[in-house]
Amino acid sequence: MKAAVLVFPGINRERDMARTLRLVSGQAPSMVWHAERKLPAGTDLVVVPGGFSYGDYLRCGAIAARSPIMDAVRAFAAKGGLVLGVCNGFQILCESGLLPGVLMRNENLRFICRDVFLKVERSDTPFTRGYNAGQVIRVPVAHGEGNYIADGETIARLEGEGRVIFRYSSPDGMIDPDWNHNGAINAIAGIANDRGNVLGMMPHPENHVEADIGSTDGRGLFAGLAKQLGAAA
Amino acid sequence: MKARVTVTLKSGVLDPQGKAIEGALRSLGVDGVASVRQGKVFDIELEGGDPKKAEALLNQAADKLLANTVIENYRVEVIG
Numbered sequence: 001m002k003a004a005v006l007v008f009p010g011i012n013r014e015r016d017m018a019r020t021l022r023l024v025s026g027q028a029p030s031m032v033w034h035a036e037r038k039l040p041a042g043t044d045l046v047v048v049p050g051g052f053s054y055g056d057y058l059r060c061g062a063i064a065a066r067s068p069i070m071d072a073v074r075a076f077a078a079k080g081g082l083v084l085g086v087c088n089g090f091q092i093l094c095e096s097g098l099l100p101g102v103l104m105r106n107e108n109l110r111f112i113c114r115d116v117f118l119k120v121e122r123s124d125t126p127f128t129r130g131y132n133a134g135q136v137i138r139v140p141v142a143h144g145e146g147n148y149i150a151d152g153e154t155i156a157r158l159e160g161e162g163r164v165i166f167r168y169s170s171p172d173g174m175i176d177p178d179w180n181h182n183g184a185i186n187a188i189a190g191i192a193n194d195r196g197n198v199l200g201m202m203p204h205p206e207n208h209v210e211a212d213i214g215s216t217d218g219r220g221l222f223a224g225l226a227k228q229l230g231a232a233a
Numbered sequence: 234m235k236a237r238v239t240v241t242l243k244s245g246v247l248d249p250q251g252k253a254i255e256g257a258l259r260s261l262g263v264d265g266v267a268s269v270r271q272g273k274v275f276d277i278e279l280e281g282g283d284p285k286k287a288e289a290l291l292n293q294a295a296d297k298l299l300a301n302t303v304i305e306n307y308r309v310e311v312i313g
Contacts, residue, residue: 059301066298095301102303105249149246150303 001229003029003045006073006089008064011051013087013204020206021047024222025229034067039076044229046073050087050142050204060103060145061091070096082126082225083198087143090190090200099193099200100158101150103143107183111144115215116181116203118189119169121162125192127199128165130224136173137217139203141181146202148184148191158191166190166201234279235312236291240300241272275299284311 003021007014014031022028029047030040039046053064077083077098085093093099106112115138120131131137150158158164166189168180180187190201205218242248248270255269279287291309300307
């Protein structure tokens, strides 16, 4: 696995992400500055990490999405390369047009920082092959703008094509408004593009990969990617 | 030349910030407010003096960056 983690001004979760990638795959990722125009040769996974690129000015992810490196990411994705966006990374992928829809202010207007439960809808994607379909995982969220929305036609297409990959759920996998902490439509926590090679999600699986932290539920995502990309997981 | 771009949420898009502002106005005793939708205003200083060109440039700025047209509408005005 030859991962590249993008770094934008104001991003603050890139080291968590790099650490997890190294821990799970055994290979340290390259850190790629936003002003670069090319990804390192041989890159097989691009990760857009969480944080607050450009201080969330204008709209979350809006300015980062127009960075020089994002043209290279678009070209990489167009060739089928795997792209993972977490939290602000999900917002950046939506703003850049790599994923549909937008992440609005949380319904209760609060910044939410706590563990949530996610139902893994599919296990037949490069990002979720480390899980079973229907499995529930516990991972943290930390965001003020995670309330996913898109027009009705887009939502119908996402649902119809099985592109909702993660949903906020109860600990036993029930989809219930009480467990949909940010008010996202259909409790959507993570979606894929039409080709299935770009995934965006609000929660932070990279923070639950070690038993010392209290949960290793995020590990499956990275172990699955490492397996997919041929590294020892 | 001075110009202004106003960005507002499309109708039908939920606006929790607008709702909170609406509630705050009510609790301040500002009567007669039926609803509030919030948005953004960009005051832009332009080089050159051709209003036609200015309008094209502002539309480009709004499409490329200032507005997310999935959820927002925008209006450009050349103030002169």
